[in-house]
Amino acid sequence: MNGSIKVILVDDHAVVRAGFRMLLSTDDTIDVIAEAERGEQACQLYLEKQPDVMVLDLSLPGIGGLESIRRICSRDSNAKILVFSVHDEAVYVNRAMESGAKGYITKHAHPNILVTAIQKIAQGETYIEQGLMKYEGASPGSGWESRETDYQTIIDSLSAREFDVFLLLAKGLTAHKIADELCLGYKTIANYGTQIRSKLKVSTVAELAHIAIILGIMKQ
Incomplete structure (x- = not known):
């Protein structure tokens, strides 16, 4: 794609957003154009700013992250949303991807993974952090x-x-x-x-x- 990747950061903690912004500012292919702290605000900003990628936490006040993804993707089927969450359980990944997200990484991942995920998703690919889809259930025969x-x-x-x-x-x-x-x-x-x-x-x-x-x- 031509030019820098326009990104909106969505997280309800200002300090966390500041950290993301600082990290992403070290890469000249990415430009953070706006920030949001609530689901409703994220939906509105997406329509106004039309980012290339939205980086979104799931634990948001208001309508929440999953509903935000669903609403944005229902209005724009080409929306590119990367979930960046503390949750690493498969059910969260499945829910997010089923709602329309194009990628999922955790906040425990190496910082470089965030940059890589944004770049991959901006290019039209999907990106799920390695190991996230593994599931360890209860032992067989337990009912x-x-x-x-x-x-x-x-x-x-x-x-x-x-x-x-x-x-x-x-x-x-x-x-x-x-x-x-x-x-x-x-x-x-x-x-x-x-x-x-x-x-x-x-x-x-x-x-x-x-x-x-x-x-x-x-x-x-």
Whole structure:
């Protein structure tokens, strides 16, 4: 492609964005043209700026990262979004790619990988950090296989926001803390929690955590 690669950075932490910007400024093929800290802002900036690549975290306040990817890609099927997340579980990678992302790397990766991923995606390729798609499930014969199929089907049917709430509940966060993190009302989160437990036919947070673990979404 001609000229520098225009990039928008999306992360809810200003210090993290500053670090990304500093890193990318060392490469003269990349130009950071804008930053966003919320999902809604990312969607708006994408339409306004039309970047070559958007580098986006999944843990965003507002509509969240997955829904942001879905909305942007529904408006522009050629959108090139690279997820840059702390989450290395396969379910996150699958969800992001199914939503329309063109790549996925973790914040634990070597800094050079971010530059390489942006360049590859700008050229029309996909880029998934090596080893991210590996899955280590429960041991055979544990009865996990049949439960996994049922649970996985239900988890796959959750909306992007329901999925976010499910993960935070499974990690032990209270509804009040989740409401603060996602910038949503407490009653909204409580309703999501009720819906999720009903769909999975469980009643406790411990059961949600157990499901997340046997699906490989969360580590023990």
